[in-house]
Amino acid sequence: MNEQLRAISELNRVIHEPGRLMIVALLGAAKECDFLYLQHETEMNKGNLSSHLARLEEAGYVEIEKTYRGKVPQTLLRLTRAGRAAFGEYRKGLKAAF
């Protein structure tokens, strides 16, 4: 099989989905952020965003913390160490593919 095709086929499917790729890219550059920020930046609706975050959490790439800022509930999101490593590998794979 052509090397580039092999590189494309080996890309991480969890991160490769466009919605999840946006989320991981944003979280990759941030120490942490809240759900509202991700919603604004990705322009996804709440259901869609929650579903992607659940998938990323299941894969161990994202950490979700439900807390309060004053009296207002807030959901904080962070990329885990495994998530950062996986994203780094994904970027390398993408560069190799193209």
Added chain:
Amino acid sequence: MKDELQNYMDRPKRYDNIDGTGEMAFGLMALGYTFLNYLQAVLPEDSMWRHGFASMLLFFTVILLMFGLILWVPKAIKKRITWPRTGYVARRVGGKSWWTAMVGAAAFSAVIAAGVGCLMRFDRRHDWISLSWMGAAAIYAAGYAFWIYRMERHHPWKWLVLLFMALGLLAIALIAPADFVGLWRPMLLFIGLT
């Protein structure tokens, strides 16, 4: 050239100053220095606040108050106004590129300070009115333009602020009937207010 993914990863960095609190903090700092200079001008010559320990106390009190405001005001604005509307993000700092930028900025500042120091000395010896402060104002405007280009390109309204600031400083430099010492007060006040 940056790829699309890298552009996306730069968004939290640009987002950090979406509300202009960075400029606000710098403005507060400039106003603080203007206030100190104003006190120097209005206090009588024989006032205890002009000499010795009292003057140091006054200076450090104003500086501490200023830094307190610089730290507290932007945070309060972000907490009460920005984050409830746009969401909260804490961008990552550190890493090789951050340290490179810090060292580069320190080196650049040292070179500029040395350059302005030389100009000021030359100005005093050769009586070139306002040269050093006009130079400092030009460097400040250039620095702000560079910062907008690097960090805030996606907020085009900041270019208007820069234009307004540049025109204002130019007007002060050309119109204000003051010498080298007198010019820096209105310039700093203008920078603080903008």
